Every structure is written in structure tokens, then in C-alpha cells.
Amino acid sequence: MTTPGPRAAYWEYVDSLVLATALGTALWLIYTRRSRRGLIALSIFSLIYFGFYRKGCICSIGSVQNLAMALFDNGYAAPVSAIAFFALPVAVALFSGRAFCSGVCPHGALQDLILVKPLKVPTWLEQGLSVLPFIYLGAGVLFAATGTTFIICQYDPFVPIFRMSGRTFMVLSGVALLVLGMFVGRPYCRFLCPFGAILKLAGTVSARRVRVTPDLCTQCRLCEASCPFGAMRTPETGRPAPRDLPSERRQLTLALMVTPLLIFAGAWGGLKFSPTAAMLHPSVNLAHEFLANQGKPAPTGALSPADLELQRARQNPRETLVASAKVQHRFDMGTTLFGAWIGLVIGAKWISLRLRRTRTDYEPDRGDCVACARCFDYCPNELVRRGVISPVKEPATTTL
Amino acid sequence: MSVQRKKMDPAQSWITMGWLSGVFCTVLGLILCVGHIRTITEDPFHSPTLKELKIRLRENPKDEALKVKIRDLDLSLRAGYFEQVTRMNLGIWMLLGGVPVLIFSCRKVLAIRRQPPVPSGEYEPESPHRERATSRRAVAAMATLMAVGLWGITSCGVSPLPRSEKQIDEALATGQPVVVEISAADYLKSWPRFLGPLGNNSSPVANPPARWETSTGSNVLWRIPSPSSGFNSPIAWGGQVFFSGGSAAKREVFSIDLKSGKLMWRSAVSAPPMPGPATKKEIPESTGYAPCTTATDGRHVFAIFANGELAAFNLDGSSAWAKNLGIPDNPYGHASSLTTWKDRLIVQFDQGEPDQGKSRLLSIEGGTGTVIYEKTRKFGSSWASPLVFESGGKPRVCLLSIPHAVTYDLETGEELWRAECLNGEVTPSPIFSSGTVFVASPTDKLLAIRPDGTGDVTKTHIQWSAEDNVPDVTSPAANDELIFTISTSGQLTCFDLKDGKKQWEHDFETEFHASPAIAAGRIYLFSQKGRAIVLEAGRQFKEIFQTQMDDSFHASPAFVGDNVILRGLTNIWCLGSGIPSSVGTAKPAGKP
Numbered sequence: 001m002t003t004p005g006p007r008a009a010y011w012e013y014v015d016s017l018v019l020a021t022a023l024g025t026a027l028w029l030i031y032t033r034r035s036r037r038g039l040i041a042l043s044i045f046s047l048i049y050f051g052f053y054r055k056g057c058i059c060s061i062g063s064v065q066n067l068a069m070a071l072f073d074n075g076y077a078a079p080v081s082a083i084a085f086f087a088l089p090v091a092v093a094l095f096s097g098r099a100f101c102s103g104v105c106p107h108g109a110l111q112d113l114i115l116v117k118p119l120k121v122p123t124w125l126e127q128g129l130s131v132l133p134f135i136y137l138g139a140g141v142l143f144a145a146t147g148t149t150f151i152i153c154q155y156d157p158f159v160p161i162f163r164m165s166g167r168t169f170m171v172l173s174g175v176a177l178l179v180l181g182m183f184v185g186r187p188y189c190r191f192l193c194p195f196g197a198i199l200k201l202a203g204t205v206s207a208r209r210v211r212v213t214p215d216l217c218t219q220c221r222l223c224e225a226s227c228p229f230g231a232m233r234t235p236e237t238g239r240p241a242p243r244d245l246p247s248e249r250r251q252l253t254l255a256l257m258v259t260p261l262l263i264f265a266g267a268w269g270g271l272k273f274s275p276t277a278a279m280l281h282p283s284v285n286l287a288h289e290f291l292a293n294q295g296k297p298a299p300t301g302a303l304s305p306a307d308l309e310l311q312r313a314r315q316n317p318r319e320t321l322v323a324s325a326k327v328q329h330r331f332d333m334g335t336t337l338f339g340a341w342i343g344l345v346i347g348a349k350w351i352s353l354r355l356r357r358t359r360t361d362y363e364p365d366r367g368d369c370v371a372c373a374r375c376f377d378y379c380p381n382e383l384v385r386r387g388v389i390s391p392v393k394e395p396a397t398t399t400l
Numbered sequence: 401m402s403v404q405r406k407k408m409d410p411a412q413s414w415i416t417m418g419w420l421s422g423v424f425c426t427v428l429g430l431i432l433c434v435g436h437i438r439t440i441t442e443d444p445f446h447s448p449t450l451k452e453l454k455i456r457l458r459e460n461p462k463d464e465a466l467k468v469k470i471r472d473l474d475l476s477l478r479a480g481y482f483e484q485v486t487r488m489n490l491g492i493w494m495l496l497g498g499v500p501v502l503i504f505s506c507r508k509v510l511a512i513r514r515q516p517p518v519p520s521g522e523y524e525p526e527s528p529h530r531e532r533a534t535s536r537r538a539v540a541a542m543a544t545l546m547a548v549g550l551w552g553i554t555s556c557g558v559s560p561l562p563r564s565e566k567q568i569d570e571a572l573a574t575g576q577p578v579v580v581e582i583s584a585a586d587y588l589k590s591w592p593r594f595l596g597p598l599g600n601n602s603s604p605v606a607n608p609p610a611r612w613e614t615s616t617g618s619n620v621l622w623r624i625p626s627p628s629s630g631f632n633s634p635i636a637w638g639g640q641v642f643f644s645g646g647s648a649a650k651r652e653v654f655s656i657d658l659k660s661g662k663l664m665w666r667s668a669v670s671a672p673p674m675p676g677p678a679t680k681k682e683i684p685e686s687t688g689y690a691p692c693t694t695a696t697d698g699r700h701v702f703a704i705f706a707n708g709e710l711a712a713f714n715l716d717g718s719s720a721w722a723k724n725l726g727i728p729d730n731p732y733g734h735a736s737s738l739t740t741w742k743d744r745l746i747v748q749f750d751q752g753e754p755d756q757g758k759s760r761l762l763s764i765e766g767g768t769g770t771v772i773y774e775k776t777r778k779f780g781s782s783w784a785s786p787l788v789f790e791s792g793g794k795p796r797v798c799l800l801s802i803p804h805a806v807t808y809d810l811e812t813g814e815e816l817w818r819a820e821c822l823n824g825e826v827t828p829s830p831i832f833s834s835g836t837v838f839v840a841s842p843t844d845k846l847l848a849i850r851p852d853g854t855g856d857v858t859k860t861h862i863q864w865s866a867e868d869n870v871p872d873v874t875s876p877a878a879n880d881e882l883i884f885t886i887s888t889s890g891q892l893t894c895f896d897l898k899d900g901k902k903q904w905e906h907d908f909e910t911e912f913h914a915s916p917a918i919a920a921g922r923i924y925l926f927s928q929k930g931r932a933i934v935l936e937a938g939r940q941f942k943e944i945f946q947t948q949m950d951d952s953f954h955a956s957p958a959f960v961g962d963n964v965i966l967r968g969l970t971n972i973w974c975l976g977s978g979i980p981s982s983v984g985t986a987k988p989a990g991k992p
Contacts (some may be wrong), residue, residue: 083913114499116506123531128538135546164492175429182503221519236528260919262543269547273554275561287561291571308768311720314742315699315767321568328563347541351530353539378517 015058017106018083022046023092027097029373030210032387037375039102043109048389051106056159060085060105061195062152064137065144066392072145089195093202097210101189101199102371105316107158111186113373118228120183127353129191131345138341144336146327147280152194185228189370200367209366212375213382217361224362226378231368238358252354259347263340270339271332278331285326286313411512418505421651432491434632439484439520443466444477447892459668460582491607520953582698583672590963591636591958594737594785595915600831602918606959610922610934611945621974622661627654630690632737633914634967636960637696638714640664643967644703645913651705653694653713658963661974665717671724672708678988680703683707687733693785693955695738697747697766702745710747712769724748730781731757735827737785741810742766742793748799750782755954761786765815773813782826785875789853790831798837798851800826805839807851817853819862833878834897836863842872846885849902859941864900869893873955877923879937884913892925904941906973908933912991915956917920919964926953926966 022042050059057080066082081208089100101108140152153159157174160166166174180187189196203209212223219235226232240248280285289306290313313320364375376382383389409415443448453470457463549644562568566900586596589605596603612619628645637644641656654666683689683706694703700712700720707727712720714865728734728751736748745764752758759777764770779801787798788810795810802825821841828840837849848863869891876885878897886892890908910927917924918937924942925933931947936942951968963976975980 010439015583116503117510124534124538127532127535128542131539131542166491168440171436182506222517224519225517234528259497271551273550274554276554284561291561294574308770312765317570317572321571324407324561325563325568328561342546346539347811349539350536353536356529 003063006085007203007335008367012058012079012081015054015081016088018049018169019088022104023099025156026104026371027092027096030099030102030371031096031208034373034376034382036342038333039371040113040371042103043112046104047109047113049106050104051110051162056156057153058085059083059107060089060100060155061107061193062150062193064198065140065150065152066142068144069147073147076147076297089349090198090202092205093199096208097203097206097366098196098199098370101196105195106162107156107193108186108189108370110158110161111181111188114181116182117187119183120225121184121230123230126190127349129347133193133197133200134345135342135394136192136336137197138345140194142338143280146278146281146330148333157188160306185230186370190229190368191260203369204367209240210364210369210371210373212364213379214384215381217363217379217383218381219362221362222380222381223371223375223378226375227364227369228374229368229372231365231370232375233359233363233365233387235241236357238356240356251370252351255347255351255354259351261267262343262347264348266339266341266343267336268339270335270342273339274324274328274331274335277335281327281331282309283320283323283327284331286310287320287344290314290317290320290387308348356359402795411509414505414508414512416820417580418502418509418913421498421502423596425495425502428491428495428498432488435488435491436897437486439481442481444474444481445557447473450474450477456953458672458899467648468862479925490624491601500567504919519692531670534576534737539675557782562794570920586638586698589694589960590638590698591960592596592698593635593695593739594633595787595829595842595875596957596959598832599787599789599835599873600879600918601915601956602833602879603959604621605920607925608919608922608959608978609961609962609975610920612947614947614949616867619975619977621659621970623663623973624656624663626967626972627663627666627968628652628690630688631735631954632693632967633955634958634965634972635694635701636958637701638715641725641960641965642696642701643972644690644692644694644705646705648683648689651703651707653701653703653711655701655715655717656972658960658965658974667713667717667719669703669709669722670703670719670723671710671711682732683727684733687735689736691733693737697740697743697745699743700742700766702738702766704734704738704747706730708749710764712745712766721765721843723769725762727757728752728781730783731967732781732783732825737829738785739788739797739799740766741788742812744772746786746788746797748782748784748786750779750799750801753804754778754780756780759801759874761797761808763810774814775808777806779798779806781803784826785829787830787832787837789851791835793819796851798830798832798839799831802826805830805849807837807839810814817833817851817855817857817861819847819849820858821847821849821862821865822854824872827873829875831876831878831883834880834884836897838876838878840870840876840885843870843887846876846883846895846900848897853954853979866895866900866902868902869905873913877916879919879921882937882939884937885916886916887926890927892916892923892935894941896939902924903939905942913954917957917959919959924957924964926957928952928954930968 025042029035029042063082063086066078067086069076070078092099103109143149143151157177158169160171161174177188223232279288286309289310293310384391441471453466457466457470489549518578528566552616562571580970585788590597595601598604599878606713609619614620630645632644639658642653644653646652652670655664658663687706689706691706692704694701696736700714702712705709708725710725711722714720729751732749736750739746743766745766747764749762750759757776757778759779761775763772765772784800789796796807797810798805798807800822803820803822804818807816808814809816821839823844826843827842830837830839837851838846839849840846845865845867847865848933850861850863853861863897869885869887871885871887873888874881874886881897882903883897884892888911890910890912891905893905894903896903910929910931912925912927914926921937923935923937932947932949932950933943934945936944951971953966953968955967963974966973
């Protein structure tokens with residue numbers, strides 16, 4: 001993949017400023033103007049600027065890794081733009097939901113704009129796949145914190161499209177995801193995006209939330225199927241029938257008890273995964289190559305970068321193995337935590353699917369809603385409020 | 401006849417547009433896929449035909465027709481590749497134009513035909529709970545799937561790597577021999593480069609014989625016929641003596657066992673073809689292909705030849721790497737020797753005229769041949785060798801070229817200071833002693849320069865200069881108090897190191913090309929006609945020994961342990977105590 005060349009330092013601030021402005025505009029369009037068209041225009045701008053012009057770098061999705069690496073590697077300082085691209089969308093999500101996803105993220109914008117005929121993903125499949133972004137987030141942090149690689153960037157399916165070049169596999173993945181995205185709303189955002197996972201958590205506790213209408217919900221059910229991303233929630237009764245109550249309580253208690261076990265099991269499995277994961281680190285891989293090639297003659301002629309690395313390792317074999325050992329120890333800790341994280345994600349999801357909620361209106365899920373503003377146009381009360389349609393006058397009743 | 405007007409479908413034009421753009425995008429997408437595969441398969445870097453031709457050229461480097469064929473093929477491959485890339489870029493832009501039209505058309509059609517939502521059936525408030533039950537099963541299935549996947553990856557069978565000190569020791573013990581760490585003491589007791597370990601033509605620890613007799617073989621450990629011709633001087637490391645030799649047909653490096661005089665290995669250089677178009681520059685016979693002294697970092701031996709071939713060999717003679725810097729544009733042929741610092745190889749590759757910017761200073765990773773930096777120098781041809789020294793705890797390298805002595809930060813290649821002090825054809829190399837750099841402007845001046853300056857230090861850091869009997873070919877030799885020079889005509893002169901005052905001079909009336917060298921408080925001189933002279937390295941002229949040897953010396957001596965290594969035009973000599981060896985091609989001492 002062609003990596004964009006370095007740019008003047010002031011561009012970091014320009015990008016951050018553009019991001020802040022775009023986020024502000026998104027908030028204004030979602031909450032004040034409640035304009036789907038405005039968000040489409042913002043999506044087109046973000047796609048052109050953050051996507052095709054900035055070639056998908058820097059982007060908020062990858063910035064998680066910059067911060068993880070900066071936290072664990074004293075020799076690495078996260079760039080200002082990486083900090084801004086992480087912090088601004090998260091801060092906005094904490095107060096006002098996923099405005100970043102609505103029309104500022106170029107990945108989301110691209111998928112949103114190509115959506116032609118959205119098909120409903122079955123709820124069970126949606127819920128099953130919804131744990132993947134959290135696990136991908138954990139993996140991204142693990143490999144960045146250990147200084148291995150930025151896997152989220154390396155396996156980003158849309159960056160090759162923005163850069164119009166890349167590895168064949170990634171180009172095909174991007175194209176396949178786009179074709180899928182014509183019929184399944186935002187597949188990457190919903191089932192893979194690690195930054196979306198963070199924003200989902202932030203959005204869940206956000207002070208302000210997107211509503212179909214700020215007025216009264218008449219439960220006309222017209223917005224029931226309006227969300228192509230499966231974020232519309234229907235009214236629910238919070239309490240089960242009395243005969244189901246003991247059974248549901250037992251099940252919830254069991255889920256609460258099983259979660260710590262899942263965490264421990266995950267940690268144990270993670271530790272077992274450590275040697276394999278560590279092999280992705282250049283130092284460990286070099287040590288492996290060095291040991292595998294012991295006694296073999298050194299290659300001559302024009303040397304590949306891998307040959308050169310091996311030659312260096314042969315100059316300092318002890319240094320190579322010591323460096324590898326240090327990384328392996330770091331991976332032991334990292335993969336253990338990663339495994340525990342997987343256990344926690346599964347357990348938390350399991351518990352959340354056990355909980356009953358009381359909901360009286362049709363409303364978008366705080367965490368899942370990407371604030372695309374599609375549902376606004378489905379609500380007759382909203383259309384009346386905006387003056388698009390006239391309120392139906394009640395026929396006058398006559399008394400005999 | 402009544403004409404019935406068919407009612408026009410409002411979506412029809414968008415359907416047509418959708419079909420057209422769909423076909424356009426599909427065809428273009430297929431073309432791009434084929435093009436993408438072509439750019440991968442027809443990558444000029446991986447052309448099998450080109451590779452084969454290059455291998456053939458390596459076997460037969462003088463095949464001009466083959467070179468022309470390679471250039472033509474390379475040009476056509478690259479031209480084809482870039483044409484393809486241009487076409488691909490154009491295609492991608494066209495696709496970027498077509499896809500939005502397709503999407504927009506489809507959305508328009510769907511918007512026109514969309515039916516307003518009509519909620520069906522009665523809403524059941526319990527339905528979300530039922531869905532959750534199914535979802536829990538899906539999450540459980542996902543968790544199981546991941547566990548199985550991770551278990552599968554984990555059990556792929558990654559071989560365990562050492563983690564503890566003990567495991568590392570075991571891994572190293574069972575593998576290839578571990579390279580011994582190089583200490584300062586190893587360096588001092590060897591002669592790892594031209595000018596010796598200290599860069600002043602002296603050895604602080606060697607104790608070579610003060611006398612020897614070629615007729616009786618007394619103190620002549622061995623001598624062997626030189627395996628290959630060359631004017632380069634010997635270097636020594638770890639019981640091995642290294643030289644290079646070469647002709648137009650073959651350039652090689654060879655190693656001789658210090659104790660026995662036995663040829664341990666000789667390895668030919670297999671550098672890749674010269675970069676750029678073939679040139680017809682001649683290598684002058686007066687300097688030959690191997691005038692540059694080799695250098696070692698204790699793990700490799702490095703050699704550069706007058707045709708620009710640069711090679712590194714492991715100490716067992718196996719090739720580590722080789723590259724071709726191209727034939728230097730030098731009227732007398734390239735003669736600057738190599739030097740090392742830690743694991744780096746330093747190459748002074750001066751050539752051409754100052755304004756041409758052809759001259760370069762290269763720092764190369766010794767083990768791999770990776771160029772760490774390559775600095776262009778606005779200087780012309782030079783024949784002096786680079787001097788590596790430490791100043792203020794930092795490594796420096798001093799290079800001489802008319803009219804400047806220039807010192808660079810060795811780690812970064814940044815210029816630190818320069819002194820305008822040189823005239824003529826710069827051949828004597830700079831030396832370093834007692835914290836001072838000494839440079840000889842041929843037959844003009846000997847200068848002492850303090851090395852702690854920055855910028856132009858011509859007026860500020862030249863401590864002294866002397867004008868008596870300044871050499872034009874040989875480099876000076878120094879101990880902590882005195883500096884000795886010998887001119888080509890045989891004038892040996894001794895100066896005080898601190899103030900440059902001449903202590904004494906003596907005319908030996910014979911020609912010298914070999915630099916003087918100091919060990920065990922004695923100066924050793926070897927003339928072109930085979931005269932060997934040993935003197936006390938003191939403030940008074942005191943000759944200890946003089947003899948006539950059956951050889952002609954142009955190369956400077958090297959000291960290691962109790963031995964002096966000499967390279968004559970016909971023989972390689974090892975002077976020192978011990979029983980004369982009669983191994984291999986070694987002749988009994990005293991009987992040429």
C-alpha cells in the first residue's frame with residue numbers, strides 16, 4: 001500500500017481544525033436543523049477531504065493505536081492530530097452521541113452514500129456480530145502497545161480505495177465490502193469498526209441523544225423499519241410476567257457468575273496465544289528466522305530487506321535473542337489482558353441480553369445509532385413540526 | 401385508428417441510466433482487475449527474462465551485446481509498466497465517475513417506486529425478549545467460534561523461542577559460533593587498517609624484532625610469494641593477515657595464517673555490474689587494481705579496488721556482500737584505503753573535479769553493506785586515506801582533498817570543520833596523535849590542527865606548521881612526543897609534536913614509498929630497493945640496524961605481536977622470533 005509522504009507539521013493543526021468544524025457542523029445538522037440532506041452534503045465533504053484528499057490518514061479509527069503505543073512505548077509520542085482525532089469524536093459522543101459517524105468519518109460516509117437497498121440483518125446475527133468490533137479493538141491495542149504493527153490500519157479495507165492503490169487482497173476486501181454495503185447498511189461500522197466500539201460505549205452514556213422526533217411519539221410505527229442499521233428500538237415492558245420472574249432472575253445471576261469465569265478462561269487462552277501472536281513482532285520474527293537459519297550460509301549478492309535483517313541478527317545474536325525475549329514477556333502480559341478482554345466482552349454482551357428495559361416510545365438505540373437522520377423523515381409529527389405537511393384537522397363533532 | 405399513448409414510467413430514464421452505468425462500471429471493473437493482475441505479473445523487478453539475462457551477464461561481464469539487450473528490455477519493461485499504471489489510474493478515475501451515477505440512478509428508481517411504510521400486524525411488546533433469547537445463542541456460537549479459531553491458531557506449532565538467559569545461552573551454544581565481542585584491547589593489539597590501530601602508524605603493544613638476517617633466516621618467521629599483485633599494505637587480525645590483489649580479470653582478497661605463512665583462503669570478488677552505462681575508463685598500471693589497503697571490523701574484512709568494486713568477506717573467506725561504486729574518475733586510479741569504526745565501514749570515494757560533485761563519503765553497515773549515509777563532497781580526486789579518531793568523546797573522520805582538510809561527525813556525516821591548508825596532489829594520509837590531527841600538504845607543509853573547532857578553522861586551530869622535507873607520498877608516523885616524516889627521496893625528519901620544532905633529519909639517499917611505522921620505541925623504514933632500517937624513535941638520531949632485503953617495498957609495514965608483516969613486490973614477509981616455517985609455498989628464509 002502506498003503510504004502518503006510526510007507533510008508539513010502545520011497540516012496536523014489544519015486537519016484537527018477541519019475535524020472540529022465538521023463535528024460542530026454535524027451536531028448542528030443533527031440536533032438543530034435535523035437535516036438528512038445537510039448530513040449527506042457533510043458526508044460528501046468528509047469523503048473527499050478525509051478520504052480521497054488525506055488518503056485516509058490520519059483517521060480516528062487508527063488513532064486508537066497511536067495512543068496505545070504512546071502509552072506503552074516511552075520512545076513514541078503520539079502526534080497532535082492523532083490525539084485530536086481520537087479525543088474530539090469521543091468527547092462529542094460522550095455528550096451528544098455518534099455525530100462523528102453521521103457524516104464526518106470518511107469510512108462511514110462512503111458506506112452511507114453507497115447504500116441502495118438496505119436489507120434487514122436478523123437481530124440474532126446483528127447481536128452475535130456486534131462483539132467483533134470490541135475484540136478487534138482489543139487486538140489493535142495489543143499489537144500497537146507491543147510495538148508490533150498497526151493492524152487496524154494495515155487491514156483497513158477502505159484506505160486502498162482512498163489511495164487508489166494497495167495490496168490485491170485489501171483492494172478486493174474493500175470492493176467486496178462496498179458491494180455488500182449497497183444492501184447491508186454500513187457493514188464495516190457495525191461489525192468491525194474498533195473506533196465505533198468506543199463511540200458506542202460513549203454514546204450509551206451520552207447526555208443528549210438522537211430522537212425520531214423531539215415531540216410526542218404517537219407510536220404510529222411508521223419509523224419501525226426506517227433505520228437501515230438496525231438501531232431502531234421498539235417499546236418494551238420492563239417487567240416479565242410473574243411466572244417468568246424467578247427463572248429470569250436465576251438466569252441473570254448465572255450470567256453474572258459466569259462472566260468472571262469467562263474472563264479467567266479468556267486470560268488463560270490469551271496466554272496460550274502469546275507465542276503465536278508474538279511472532280508478528282519483527283524482533284521475535286527475526287529471532288525465529290535467526291534460529292531457523294543457524295548454520296546455513298549467508299546469502300550473497302543483492303540482499304532483500306529480510307536478508308539484511310538476518311545479517312544484522314547474525315552480527316549480534318545475543319542482542320537479537322534478548323530483544324526477542326523481552327518482547328515475548330511483553331506479549332505474555334498483553335495477550336493475557338486481551339484474552340480477559342474477550343471474556344469480558346462476551347460476558348457483558350450476555351448480561352446485556354439478559355436485561356429487560358422499559359421503553360415506551362420508538363427510539364434509536366443510544367449506542368448503535370449513527371445519527372444519520374433517516375428516521376426523522378418517517379415521523380409524521382416531525383414532518384408537521386418542520387412544516388413539511390399540514391396537521392390533520394379533527395372533524396368537528398355534532399351533538400344531537 | 402386511435403393512437404393510444406403509453407403511460408411513461410417515471411423511473412424509466414433512471415433505469416436506463418442505471419443499466420448503462422452498471423454495464424460501464426462492470427466492464428471497467430473487469431478491465432481494471434485484469435490490469436491489476438498484469439501490473440503484478442509484469443513487474444519489471446521480477447521479470448524472469450531480465451533476471452536470466454543478468455545472471456548471464458554476471459558470468460560474462462564483458463558481453464556488450466548482452467548489456468545492450470538488458471538495457472533495452474529493462475527500458476521496455478519499465479515503459480510498459482508505467483503505461484499500465486497510467487491506464488489504471490485513468491480507469492480508476494472513470495470508475496469513480498461511473499459508480500456514483502450507478503448508485504444515484506438505483507436510489508432514484510427505488511425512491512420513485514418506494515411504497516410508504518405500512519406497519520403490519522399487532523405489535524407484541526414481548527417480541528424483543530424472544531429475539532434476545534436467540535441473540536444469546538448467537539453470541540454463544542460466536543464465542544465458541546472464536547475460541548476454536550484461537551485454539552487452531554495457537555496449535556499451529558510455533559517453535560518455542562528462548563526467553564530466559566539460560567535458554568538464550570543454550571540456543572547460542574547449539575547454533576553457529578557466536579561472534580566474539582570486539583574489545584578495545586583486541587583492536588590495539590591488531591593492525592586493523594592502514595595507519596594502524598591508533599591512526600598514527602604506530603602500535604602501542606607490539607614488540608617486533610630490532611634485527612633480522614635474511615641470509616641466515618634469523619628473525620624471519622616466514623616469507624611466501626605474493627599470491628596476487630597489488631600495492632596495498634597488510635592488515636592483521638586474530639592470527640590472520642589480509643591483503644587484496646587484482647587485475648582486470650579478477651579481484652580478490654586473501655588471508656594468510658600469521659604463524660605459519662600458509663594461505664588460509666583467497667576469495668574472488670563478485671560485485672554486481674557497475675551502475676549506469678558501461679564506461680571505458682582505464683585503470684592506470686602505475687596504481688593497478690589493488691592499491692587500497694583493506695580494513696577489518698574484527699568480523700569482516702573489507703576491500704575496495706580501483707574499479708570501484710567494494711566487497712566484504714567473513715573471516716573464513718565467505719562473501720558477506722559486494723557492491724560496485726562505479727569506476728572512479730581519477731587520473732592515477734583510486735587509491736584511498738578503507739577504514740572502520742565499530743561495525744561501520746568508512747569509504748572516501750573522491751574523484752573528478754571539485755565542481756562536479758562526484759566525490760563521496762560513505763558510511764556502510766559492515767555486516768550487511770547497507771549504506772547508512774552517503775555525503776556528496778565538493779572536492780576533486782584525492783589519494784589520501786580517511787582518518788578515524790575520537791575528539792571530545794565523539795567519533796570523527798578526517799578527509800583530505802585540495803585545498804581542505806575536512807572533518808565530519810562520523811555518526812551522521814555532517815561536516816564539522818575544515819582548514820584550508822593543502823596543495824598539490826594529496827597522497828599522504830592524515831594521522832592523529834596526542835589529541836591533534838597532523839596533515840601533510842605534499843612537499844609543502846606539515847601542519848598540526850586542533851580537532852575541536854567548527855566551521856573554517858584555518859586561522860584559529862592550526863597549531864603549527866613545518867616546511868622541512870615534507871613528504872609527497874608517505875604518511876607521517878608519531879608517538880606521544882614526536883612525529884616522523886620521510887620524503888620520497890629518503891629524508892627522514894623528526895619534529896616535536898607540540899610545537900613542530902625540527903629535532904633532527906637524516907638523508908638515507910634511497911627512495912621510499914612505504915610510510916615509516918613505530919613499535920617498541922623504534923622506527924621501521926623499508927625502501928623501494930629493499931633497504932630496511934631500524935632507528936630509535938627519539939629526539940636524537942640513532943640508527944639501530946640496517947639490512948638489504950631481497951624485495952622492493954611500496955607498501956607500509958604492519959605490526960602485530962612480535963611480528964612485522966611486510967608486503968614486497970614479490971614476497972610477503974613476516975619478521976619475528978620463532979622457527980622459520982616451511983609450509984605450503986613458503987621458501988626457507990634467506991633463500992629466495
